[in-house]
Amino acid sequence: MGLALDxxxxxxxxxxxxxxxxxxxxxxxxxxxxxxVDFRDSRWGSGFTVRSTFGSTCS
Known part of the structure; x- marks a missing residue:
């Protein structure tokens, strides 16, 4: 699974x-x-975060 613009x-x-x-x-x-799906912008970087009800998170 991943994120892409398509x-x-x-x-x-x-x-x-x-x-x-x-x-x-x-x-x-x-x-x-x-x-x-959330977009985060912090001093450590920015990007999308995906949280699933299955308990895994990917950034």
């Missing part, structure tokens, strides 16, 4: 919140559960 394919699931779209590969949808 155009959605026909089989992808697109989620929209306000002016933000998240595209998820349909094959991976069952593997991610409920997730929270």
């Amino acid at each position: 155009e959605p394919n026909e089989e992808d699931k697109v989620f929209e919140y306000e002016n933000f779209k998240v595209v998820v590969n349909a094959k991976e949808l069952e593997n991610i559960g409920d997730v929270e």
Whole structure:
């Protein structure tokens, strides 16, 4: 699993919140559960953080 900037394919699931779209590969949808995507900007760097209900976090 990873993050990438990409155009959605026909089989992808697109989620929209306000002016933000998240595209998820349909094959991976069952593997991610409920997730929270956040952008963090700190003195140590910036980037996206993804938290899953499965208990793992990736940055």
